[in-house]
Amino acid sequence: xxxxxxRRVTRRAQTGDRRASFWVYGLLIAFMLGSVFxxxxxxxxASRDSSMLTERVPPLLxxxxxxxNAARVFxxxxxxxxxxxxxxxxxxxxxxxxxxxxxxxxxxxxxxFRGRDGLFLFVVATLAVPTQLGIIPLYMAMGELGWAGHxxxxxxxxxxxxxxxxxxxxxxxxxxxxxLIEAARVDGCSMIRVxxxxxxxxxxxxxxxxxxxxxxxxxxxxxxPLVVLNADNPTVQIALERLQSGYYVDYSLVLxxxxxxxxxxxxxxxxxxxxIVAGIMQGAVKG
Numbered sequence: 001x002x003x004x005x006x007r008r009v010t011r012r013a014q015t016g017d018r019r020a021s022f023w024v025y026g027l028l029i030a031f032m033l034g035s036v037f038x039x040x041x042x043x044x045x046a047s048r049d050s051s052m053l054t055e056r057v058p059p060l061l062x063x064x065x066x067x068x069n070a071a072r073v074f075x076x077x078x079x080x081x082x083x084x085x086x087x088x089x090x091x092x093x094x095x096x097x098x099x100x101x102x103x104x105x106x107x108x109x110x111x112x113f114r115g116r117d118g119l120f121l122f123v124v125a126t127l128a129v130p131t132q133l134g135i136i137p138l139y140m141a142m143g144e145l146g147w148a149g150h151x152x153x154x155x156x157x158x159x160x161x162x163x164x165x166x167x168x169x170x171x172x173x174x175x176x177x178x179x180l181i182e183a184a185r186v187d188g189c190s191m192i193r194v195x196x197x198x199x200x201x202x203x204x205x206x207x208x209x210x211x212x213x214x215x216x217x218x219x220x221x222x223x224x225p226l227v228v229l230n231a232d233n234p235t236v237q238i239a240l241e242r243l244q245s246g247y248y249v250d251y252s253l254v255l256x257x258x259x260x261x262x263x264x265x266x267x268x269x270x271x272x273x274x275x276i277v278a279g280i281m282q283g284a285v286k287g
Contacts, residue, residue, distance in 0.1 A: 043062060043255075044059070044062055045251055047065055048065055048252060049252050050252045066256065066259075069252050069256035070257075072253055073256050076242075077242050078232070078234065079236075079260070081234070082236045083236060085151060086235045086237075089155055089235060090219045093155055093159065096159040096160065100160040101165050101207075102200060104169070108169040110181055123166065124166055127163060135223070139227060139228060147228075149229060149233060151233070154225050164214065168210065172202075176199050181198060181199075212269060212272040212273070215265070215268050216268075219236065219264065240257050243257050
């Protein structure tokens with residue numbers, strides 16, 4: 001092949017790469033804009049009054065009423081208490097779920113004991129049971145314990161999830177080799193130290209993803225807190241429901257509360273998203 005032919009092939013390859021990059025970046029930008037638009041629209045409505053929704057051409061720039069609408073949110077419902085309750089519930093549920101799921105995932109993936117496969121199958125089978133099926137007996141149990149109306153009734157039933165155990169078991173089985181566990185045991189590590197010093201650092205990306213997913217699920221949970229908590233001790237989602245429970249729904253007020261309730265989720269996403277990327281990069285460098 002002559003030098004001229006090589007140049008032509010190189011130019012065609014470079015042109016094809018540029019076209020592929022253009023389409024890839026174009027699709028990524030389109031998906032990003034589609035994902036950000038609901039948040040932007042919520043803030044847009046929250047920064048104005050509800051009359052903008054009736055305009056033929058709605059404005060595309062935020063107004064100056066967001067702080068006043070946010071103040072009305074705190075005056076209408078006990079939003080500070082609802083935020084605090086949701087932080088406590090979601091934080092406790094997230095920490096316990098990550099801890100117990102990583103422990104159970106390590107046990108199911110790397111420890112050999114009688115009945116391991118049958119017990120894991122039972123855990124996975126519980127995913128087929130609808131949540132609504134257990135609401136009545138669970139509420140009766142919370143009443144017997146004296147927890148109805150208190151945050152314990154929301155936290156304790158969600159201390160660990162079957163999907164979390166399944167997720168961590170599958171990830172641990174792939175990234176933690178038996179040879180590494182045996183080497184740690186030869187060095188004198190107890191099994192709990194093997195979990196803490198060998199397993200936990202290796203599964204950090206999966207644990208961070210599970211923590212982010214669990215926090216978002218617990219923060220957005222509506223049905224069970226609505227059933228078991230009273231009006232004086234709400235979570236964020238219950239408080240948002242009360243903002244739109246009247247005959248006339250002020251969407252500027254509702255979306256102002258929604259915007260405020262979204263901020264903690266974005267913060268957790270940023271923090272744990274960095275942990276996921278850092279864990280993946282660390283594993284790539286070590287590999």
